[in-house]
Amino acid sequence: MIVPMSHILAISATMFLMGFACVLAQRNLIMVLIGVEIMLNAVGLTLVGASALWEQVDGQIFVIFLMAMTSAEVSISLALVVYLNRRKHTLEADAFSEMKG
Amino acid sequence: MNPLLLFLILLFPLAAAVVNALLGTRLPRGAVVATAVGGVALSALASFLLWPLAAGEGTRATLYTWMASGDFSAAVEIVYDRISAPMALMVTFVATLIHLYAAGYMEEEKDYARFFALLNLFVFAMLVIVLSDNLLLLFLGWEGVGFCSYGLIGFWYFEERNADAGRKAFLVTRVGDVFLGVALLWLFALTGTLSISQINEAAAGFAPGTLFLLSLLLLGGACGKSAQLPFMTWLPDAMAGPTPVSALIHAATMVTAGVYLLCRLFPLVSLSPEAMAVIALVGVATALYAATCAAAQREIKRVLAYSTMSQVGFMFLAVGIGSVSAALFHLFTHAFFKALLFMGAGCVIHMTAGENDIYRMGGLARRDRLLFWCFLIGALCLAGAPLTSGFFSKDGILVTAFASEVPLHRFLWGAGSFIALLTAFYTFRLLYLVFLGAEKRPVGAHRHHLPGVMRWTLVPLAALALLGGLFDLPPLYGGGHALREWLGPLAGIGPHLPHAVEWLLAGVATSIFLLGWVFAHLRYRIAPAPGESLGARFLLSGWWADRAVYTVVVRPFGSLARFFWKVADGRLIDGSLHTLAEGSNVLGEGLRRLTTGRLHNYLTALGWGGVVMLAWFLAGYLL
Numbered sequence: 001m002i003v004p005m006s007h008i009l010a011i012s013a014t015m016f017l018m019g020f021a022c023v024l025a026q027r028n029l030i031m032v033l034i035g036v037e038i039m040l041n042a043v044g045l046t047l048v049g050a051s052a053l054w055e056q057v058d059g060q061i062f063v064i065f066l067m068a069m070t071s072a073e074v075s076i077s078l079a080l081v082v083y084l085n086r087r088k089h090t091l092e093a094d095a096f097s098e099m100k101g
Numbered sequence: 102m103n104p105l106l107l108f109l110i111l112l113f114p115l116a117a118a119v120v121n122a123l124l125g126t127r128l129p130r131g132a133v134v135a136t137a138v139g140g141v142a143l144s145a146l147a148s149f150l151l152w153p154l155a156a157g158e159g160t161r162a163t164l165y166t167w168m169a170s171g172d173f174s175a176a177v178e179i180v181y182d183r184i185s186a187p188m189a190l191m192v193t194f195v196a197t198l199i200h201l202y203a204a205g206y207m208e209e210e211k212d213y214a215r216f217f218a219l220l221n222l223f224v225f226a227m228l229v230i231v232l233s234d235n236l237l238l239l240f241l242g243w244e245g246v247g248f249c250s251y252g253l254i255g256f257w258y259f260e261e262r263n264a265d266a267g268r269k270a271f272l273v274t275r276v277g278d279v280f281l282g283v284a285l286l287w288l289f290a291l292t293g294t295l296s297i298s299q300i301n302e303a304a305a306g307f308a309p310g311t312l313f314l315l316s317l318l319l320l321g322g323a324c325g326k327s328a329q330l331p332f333m334t335w336l337p338d339a340m341a342g343p344t345p346v347s348a349l350i351h352a353a354t355m356v357t358a359g360v361y362l363l364c365r366l367f368p369l370v371s372l373s374p375e376a377m378a379v380i381a382l383v384g385v386a387t388a389l390y391a392a393t394c395a396a397a398q399r400e401i402k403r404v405l406a407y408s409t410m411s412q413v414g415f416m417f418l419a420v421g422i423g424s425v426s427a428a429l430f431h432l433f434t435h436a437f438f439k440a441l442l443f444m445g446a447g448c449v450i451h452m453t454a455g456e457n458d459i460y461r462m463g464g465l466a467r468r469d470r471l472l473f474w475c476f477l478i479g480a481l482c483l484a485g486a487p488l489t490s491g492f493f494s495k496d497g498i499l500v501t502a503f504a505s506e507v508p509l510h511r512f513l514w515g516a517g518s519f520i521a522l523l524t525a526f527y528t529f530r531l532l533y534l535v536f537l538g539a540e541k542r543p544v545g546a547h548r549h550h551l552p553g554v555m556r557w558t559l560v561p562l563a564a565l566a567l568l569g570g571l572f573d574l575p576p577l578y579g580g581g582h583a584l585r586e587w588l589g590p591l592a593g594i595g596p597h598l599p600h601a602v603e604w605l606l607a608g609v610a611t612s613i614f615l616l617g618w619v620f621a622h623l624r625y626r627i628a629p630a631p632g633e634s635l636g637a638r639f640l641l642s643g644w645w646a647d648r649a650v651y652t653v654v655v656r657p658f659g660s661l662a663r664f665f666w667k668v669a670d671g672r673l674i675d676g677s678l679h680t681l682a683e684g685s686n687v688l689g690e691g692l693r694r695l696t697t698g699r700l701h702n703y704l705t706a707l708g709w710g711g712v713v714m715l716a717w718f719l720a721g722y723l724l
Contacts, residue, residue: 024704032700093700100698 001052008049015042029084029091033077040070102154104162107181110151110189111228113144118221125214137217138200141224145193148186155186161234172293180234180298183588184364184429188231191433192354195440196224198558202444203345205552206451210343216256220349223249227354231361236285236295239362243281243326246355247274253350254342266341273335277325281362284318297365304369312369316376319366320383327359327413329387334646336410337394340402344447347402348440356409357432360416364425367593371423378509381421385516388414390644392523396530397640400457401446404531407643408483409439411524418517419498422510426585426592427497430573433584434490438482438566441559445476448555449535459534466536469551473536475559482566484528484618485521487611490569495521496610497573497596503606504596518613525617533625577603 015038022035044063051059081091088095117140125133154160159182167175181189200220207213226249229242248271255267289295291311292303304312323329328336336356340347350356363370363380370376388411395407412435419428452469453462466473482491499521502514574580577600585592598606639645 020708024701024708027701096700097698100696 003049005049005053008045012042012045012049015039015045027092027094029081029093032093033074033081037070037074040066102151104154104160104181105164106147107151107154107160107162107179107232108164109147110144110193111179111225111232113140113147114221114225114228116140118218118225121214121218121221125218128214130213133214133217134204137221138197138204140221141193141200142197144224144228145190145197148189148193151181152186152190155181155183159183159186167238173289175235175237175295177238178234178296179232179238181232183591184361184425185231187429187433187584187587188361189228191436192224192227192231195436195562196227196349196354198562199345199348199440199444202348202447202555202558203343205554205558206343206345206447208552212256216253216343219249219252219256220345223253223349223354227358230358234297236288236297236300239297240281240285243278243322243358246326246358247271247278250274250339250346250350250355253346254339256342256346263341266335266338270335270339273332274325277322277332277359280318280320280325281322284315284322287315287318301366301368304372307369307372309373312373313376316370316373317379319362319370320376320380323359323362323417324383325359326362327356327417328410329359329383329414329417330390333387333391333410334643334650337398337403337406337643340400340406344402344443344450347406348443348447356413357416357436360413360420360428360432363417363420364428367420367425367591370420371593377421377423379421381418381509381513384414384417384419384421385513385520386414387411388418388520389516389523390414392520392527394640394643396523396527397637399460399641401449401459401462401531401535402443402457404459404527405439405442405446408442408524408527409435411520412439412483415495415498415517415520418513419501422498422502422505422507422513423594424498424501424592426573426582426588426595427494427501429588430497430584431494433572434482434494434566434569437562437569438479438489438491441475441479441562441566442483444555444559444562445472445479448472448551448559449476451551451555459531462535463538464536469556471556472551472559475563476536477532478563478567480528480532482569484525485610485614487607487614488570490566490572492610492614493570493574493578496607497575499610500575500596500598500603500606501594503602504598505594518609521610522613522617525614526621529618529621530625533621537626575603577607 019035019038019040019042022038023032024035026032026035044066047059047063047066051057051063084096085091117136120136121128121133128136159180161178161180163176163178165177167177169175179185200217203216203220207216210216223246226242226245229245230239231242233239233242251267251271253267254270255264258264258267285295288300291307292300294300294303307315325332339350342350370380391407391410391414395404395411398404398407412431416428416431416435419425419431448469449462449465449472450457452465452472456462478489482489485492485495499514499517502510502517505511571580571583573582573584575582575596582595585595596603642648
């Protein structure tokens with residue numbers, strides 16, 4: 001391996017935390033979704049790295065599935081976002097608190 | 102004759118009751134009345150025709166085994182013997198006359214079907230008591246009488262007062278029934294049977310203490326039904342019912358059931374002299390109590406109710422001194438003259454358009470001669486006028502008490518004579534206030550039609566009351582103690598006195614009667630005004646017995662019930678459940694705050710959860 005595994009892990013951990021920070025900090029639903037995407041990609045990076053490290057192809061196949069699933073998820077999420085925007089003319093996450101107990 | 106024919110005596114009133122209960126509202130009034138009267142009359146006819154079966158040892162008949170379980174078995178068995186046969190004949194005969202009378206009395210009543218059905222059922226239940234040879238079957242009749250009296254005393258239940266009186270009669274007699282129930286269970290435990298004849302045979306083998314307690318338990322049951330101290334408070338209130346009911350309850354049935362029970366179980370009771378003394382003392386105490394109360398009552402039916410209580414006290418006294426024949430003799434004569442008096446009182450109330458207060462009556466003798474003479478005969482019997490039936494029967498009891506060797510009985514004779522004086526006094530008071538003197542009410546407007554059947558049923562009863570003494574005429578007057586001879590070995594002790602002493606006692610009784618008359622004459626012929634003193638009010642309210650019962654029994658019971666309601670149930674059970682519910686409610690309120698519905702709170706919580714988990718793993722890795 002050209003790149004040491006520890007670097008890959010460090011980068012993906014950083015990406016994961018940045019994505020998580022984005023999810024937590026941003027109020028806009030689209031930005032939250034973007035944060036989620038970054039987190040997913042961080043996980044995918046780890047999988048690819050590990051696959052290379054152990055010289056097994058499972059991890060890379062898994063990442064391809066991950067991408068397919070992500071695209072599906074994004075299309076549904078965006079549809080929901082459009083629907084929610086129509087309902088309240090805002091994308092503020094806190095505006096949608098109807099599930100309050 | 103087939104012994105099973107005896108069941109006809111029971112069947113007729115029961116069938117009439119069932120017909121009237123099921124179809125009474127659809128049948129015309131005439132058919133209902135005919136069914137009711139016919140049922141009882143046929144029963145009377147059957148008891149009369151089957152009389153030969155009672156001779157000798159009597160006849161037993163078993164219909165079927167009512168219940169059987171292990172050692173225990175109770176059969177529907179009846180016995181027609183020397184005690185039950187005359188009793189059944191008397192009950193059915195008097196009940197027939199009362200039913201006839203009721204047909205006139207209830208002429209304007211709309212709910213006549215219920216009335217006659219209950220009346221017939223009452224007679225049936227009483228006949229079950231009289232004829233039963235099994236204590237369990239007797240208990241069935243015992244409770245049946247209680248139920249019917251409840252239904253009949255509270256017959257006009259639209260008025261709260263009447264319904265209360267019915268409930269009171271039911272509850273107070275129930276207390277006595279508990280004692281009887283305990284006695285039944287104990288007797289079964291001792292002998293393994295509930296047959297009266299077998300129990301009487303086995304009684305000789307019981308320990309004296311057992312006998313004493315058993316007799317007291319039986320006495321408790323008898324006191325409840327017969328309105329003796331301390332269960333007497335229901336009887337005066339029972340006057341809330343229609344007058345035929347009062348006549349039926351206070352003459353032929355119900356109150357005599359207690360005396361009859363003691364007579365049936367006399368072989369057992371008589372084995373315990375202490376219990377006999379208690380019975381006699383209870384009788385005398387009740388007779389004295391009731392006689393004093395009767396002397397102050399203002400309502401005509403209450404006077405008669407207290408006098409019934411007093412006379413039943415005399416019967417208890419007779420049983421207590423050991424003479425079944427004297428008790429039964431007085432029971433029969435009393436049934437005749439008390440039914441007569443009650444029915445006369447019903448006529449009086451009818452004539453005065455519902456007036457009950459004797460101080461507002463008067464002068465009725467001129468209004469209805471026949472009624473006056475019949476009532477006079479009944480009153481003379483009650484007062485113990487010489488040569489009437491009441492004189493012979495009451496004197497029989499007192500003479501027996503006087504003749505006895507036991508020192509206590511001489512004292513009882515004195516007390517009984519004093520009560521006889523009071524009896525004569527209050528009887529003549531009643532006569533003077535109701536029938537003599539000036540009329541207190543304007544007649545014309547209130548003149549009330551008196552159905553003929555109500556007047557003419559008085560006549561046979563008056564004849565029986567007048568001549569009833571012949572049933573057990575003492576040899577002193579040329580009789581042969583017919584009832585005593587008939588009862589034979591069951592009669593108990595009899596008086597054996599020199600003729601001179603008997604004449605003396607008869608003279609004493611006569612002078613007591615005259616003395617009571619004179620007192621009443623002086624007091625009520627000249628100044629007929631109700632007493633307003635404390636003593637009069639004390640007697641009017643029946644020695645404040647109701648208040649005493651209220652203070653001693655009802656109020657503590659109410660307090661106890663309220664304690665269990667408010668504290669045990671309210672605070673302890675409900676309280677703990679409420680606290681539990683409140684606690685989970687508060688917990689839920691607290692947890693509710695966690696679900697804000699805001700996405701970021703959830704995500705933050707997720708993040709913190711992840712941090713904690715990572716820290717946990719890290720700690721596990723490092724340590």
